[in-house]
């Protein structure tokens with residue numbers, strides 16, 4: 001995830017189990033662009049042992065092909081094309097989710113990328129721009145070019161991040177395509193992940209925001225699938241995760257600047273504090289110094305109570321996940 005799941009975050013996640021695969025933040029591609037050096041480091045210095053996909057986003061097929069060729073020289077699990085980003089700036093340039101309005105352009109871009117990528121080539125998509133009725137035509141394009149995997153953030157671009165996801169769209173993709181299908185969106189705990197996967201029969205899950213809030217989630221899912229008892233993280237575990245992330249990020253900064261660093265931590269902390277009390281979030285938003293930051297974290301987290309398994313349903317950063325907690329989800 002842009003500006004969050006960088007190399008320091010990957011290291012911290014891997015120490016807590018981590019996923020089977022990572023995907024980089026997206027590389028923005030335009031004519032004559034070169035791969036972003038900071039993101040490249042998450043490939044070159046990835047010593048977690050977890051393979052990583054390089055994700056690209058852009059609107060110019062020729063530029064996408066030449067960037068993909070440069071990235072193919074790196075040690076990557078494959079190239080992933082982003083067709084899901086809903087940012088108005090990105091969509092305004094007909095990139096990311098914006099491209100879903102132009103299936104013919106996607107057809108051309110994917111065709112050219114497929115011809116140039118001899119290894120794994122996967123796509124991350126939403127189920128349409130305005131409406132899910134656009135999805136079957138998009139799936140036809142993905143099928144035509146024999147992509148190696150499809151991750152579905154089962155919302156439209158218009159839905160952004162707030163609505164429930166649409167598991168029936170994942171099921172449709174499984175019917176129409178032969179490649180592995182990965183379900184994404186609203187996996188906020190192990191129960192939601194198991195229900196989403198079982199209901200859709202998807203080959204796997206991609207987890208974004210849920211893993212920022214609960215970095216043990218990948219291991220918890222493995223425990224659920226292998227019938228083992230599930231690790232329940234405590235507040236003190238969370239404190240140690242925050243300390244670890246702070247130290248990793250500080251070590252990566254060329255020059256440690258306290259104020260800048262606190263701002264960077266806040267981006268991640270806003271996901272972490274959901275459900276830990278309004279007061280924690282209120283004060284977190286106002287933190288200025290390292291001392292204030294850790295004093296606040298220790299006040300709220302220096303104890304062994306288990307953490308809440310789910311965030312509040314109507315929190316600003318997690319919502320619409322209630323359906324996935326119901327095992328009989330439609």
Ligand SMILES: Cc1cc2nc3c(=O)[nH]c(=O)nc-3n(C[C@H](O)[C@H](O)[C@H](O)COP(=O)(O)O)c2cc1C
Nearest residue numbers: 001002025026124153184185186187207208209210
């Ligand atoms: C801050 C932020 C940055 C994101 N950046 C990316 C990105 O670079 N590439 C991508 O494929 N998806 C990106 N996403 C979307 C997530 O990967 C994911 O599809 C979406 O948040 C829904 O899944 P979740 O509920 O597990 O978070 C981003 C999401 C957020 C909130």
